[in-house]
Amino acid sequence: MQTYFIACAKGIEPLLFEELKQLGIDDVKQTMAGCQITASLQQAYTVALWSRLASRVLLQLGRADVTTAADIQAVITQFDWQQVMRADNTLIVDFNGRSDEIRHSQFGAQIIKDGIVDYFTARGFARPNVDKQDPDIRIAARLAKGQLVWSLDFSGESLHRRGYRQQQGEAPLRENLAAAVLQRAGISDALSQPCFNFFDPFCGSGTLVIEAALMATDCAPGLGRANWGFLSWQGHQPGVWHELLEQAEARFKKGRAQFNGSITGSDTNPHLIDAARSNAKRALLKDIVSFDVADALQTQAPASDGLLVTNPPYGERLGEEVETLLLYRRFGRQLSAQFQGWKLGILAGDESLLKRLKLRSDKKYKFLNGALDVTLACYDLTKEQPVFTESKGDDIANRLKKNHQKLSKWAAKEGLEAWRLYDADLPDYNAAIDVYADYLVVQEYAPPKTIPEGVARDRLWHLLETISDVLPFAEENIILKVRQRQSGTQQYQKRQQRAESVCLNVREYRGLFEVNLTDYLDTGLFLDHRLVRKELFDKCDGLDVLNLFAYTCSASVQAALGGANRVVSVDMSKTYLQWGKRNFALNDLHGPQYEFIQADCFNWLRENRDSAPFDVIFLDPPTFSNSKRMDGTLDIQRDHVGLIKTAARLLTDDGVILFSNNRRKFEIDVDGLDKAGFSVNDQTQASIPEDFKRHKGIHHYFIISRI
Secondary structure, eight states, X not given: OEEEEEEXXXXXXXXXXXXXXXXXXXXXXXXXXXXXXXXXXXXXXXXXXXXXXXXEEEEEEEEEEOOSHHHHHHHHHHSOGGGTOOTTXXXXXXXXXXXXXXXXXXXXXXXXXXXXXXXXXXXXXXOOOBOSSXXXXXXXXXXXXXXXXXXXXXXXXXXXXXXXXXXXXXXXXXXXXXXXXXXXXXXXXXXXXXXXEEEETTOTTSHHHHHHHHHHTTOOTTTTOOOOTTTTOTTOOHHHHHHHHHHHHHHHHHHHHHOOEEEEEEESOHHHHHHHHXXXXXXXXXXTEEEEEOOTTTOOXXXXXXXXXXXXXXXXXXXXXXXXXXXXXXXXXXXXXXOTTEEEEEEESSHHHHHTTOOOEXXXXXXXXXXXXXXXEEEETTSOOOOOOOOOSSHHHXXXXXXXXXXXXXXXHHTBSEEEEEESOSTTSOEEEEEETTEEEEEEEOOOTTSOHHHHHHHHHHHHHHHHHHSSSOGGGEEEEEEOXXXXXXXXXXXXXXXXOOEEEEEETTEEEEEESSSBSSOSOOGGGHHHHHHHHHHXXXXXXXXXXXXXXXXXXXXXXXTOSEEEEEESOHHHHHHHHHHHHHTTOOSTTEEEEESOHHHHHHHTTTSOOEEEEEEOOOSEEOOTTSSSOEEHHHHHHHHHHHHHTTEEEEEEEEEEEOOTTOOOOHHHHHHTTEEEEEOHHHHSOGGGTTSTTXXXXXXXXXX
């Protein structure tokens, strides 16, 4: 009898403990990330061959108290390695742990390897070679609290590699995690029924389906593996091993012959279905399982009862949140309508998504899928479930309906296709909702640190769900962004792109503007400055206009549409100036009187102080900027007086500076500007449009002229 450590993923240790007991191991001790057993060689072979949950089987070779690297090398050199391997075997050492002297796993592995090499060379043998790809012998060493344990990796490569999966989807479940999920979902009870029906409607490359089929046909999960860590081990007994293989093959043959039921999977991706079929063929299960290209939201139950276990998309990538929410909503409806009489196991990366199914779960279990926390929720649709209802009567639903009814009429009357529908009106729903023609952009503000992440996430899902229920916008036209306080170069950076950009043209009064709803934090049109742009349209007829920090030049367009004689737009960003040119073209504004200059506004003002003056200068700088293309930083509270004075050098004697910014607590330095010879007319309240009056501090706006 020898000591083995049976490793597994964290969280499934109790399942592994029970499995080892069922495999005939009496001496089992559950520990962190595995179980320790005392077993015979035949029992160790059995665990390696039959465990569906283990990731590795480690045969303990020795342990010793050590203090230094020299201690470790001495202990390893003195160990009898001829009982483990031959000198001509290739090897690799995996090292885990650290001490004051050993701080890197590579260093620890090197010490162990050197000790093994020294053992053989000291006895006149050739030096064993290292093979990182396909070693004959894999040694696992662990150092903790001054104790070194070294083991033979009995299994070799990880046991989740059954041998059947060579093709997989983007985010696959490991086979042993899939087996654990199936066990928690109740597959043992399902297999005890006369007819076993199993279905995975989001099957991807088929892991859950194939693992279920392996269980249903009594197939040892290791039967398809060719490489094992014990094959070159000096203690290996081929006769015992081959007898176990023959027994497993006989059980699999019998299990296939006696199988009664259906095991199916479907996915919308035909390439994944092809991969799943290939995987099933390699697992010798192509006659037991079937895979189809189908939409989970339209699928029918393949039988009157059975077990459905699935791993729907998590929506981890940017821009997929709304799509994922709606997927779970629709999937919940489909399950309620088509799978009565079934038992379900749904694996989700965000537990709040499970609430969108509108089903009452019996149990929930936590797992780790790689580094991602996931939750398995189990449902019994043989029992009565709550009626699926839409969110139409709560506070947020009522507020959204009220706002839309009022503001949509106002926007139509004003000639606006872009406007704010909701702006954190209710404190529990901390988001802004903007209308862009037929689209909605939902911007979630970062929640306070006092609000638990799960609570904030659940409120967001409820808000999105309610939007879909009560507002007249297509679900696929709802776009979600997470908005946090921006500063410096973050302010106008491009976001991680979605699979498809959403760009469209929207009308504002007489102007037409291009907006991009997906690729940037802002869309290209600051809605709260609408009345400021209208003022440029109303008051610039025949005037020369300078737009500094022009962004996408929407203010310049309104000035030009209002009859401005000359419009110069200055911005550091080539991207946004090109966008501005497209906005001019949309409005049929062409000619040399419209200039677009890519430059740092501060440098441009200094270098062009003697150019022809302007009647109107529009200043809408960022709150803060430290762009690499600037010589210094901009802090609008600190720098606004100097900026205004510098800009005024290009102002006609009776000209005006229209100065705006979005710093929440901005205070204009009236005294400083008065000493510099300027009067300040605060027009902030008059510049806040109807759809922003709920939060009047959205921006500050001043008309500045010479005294």
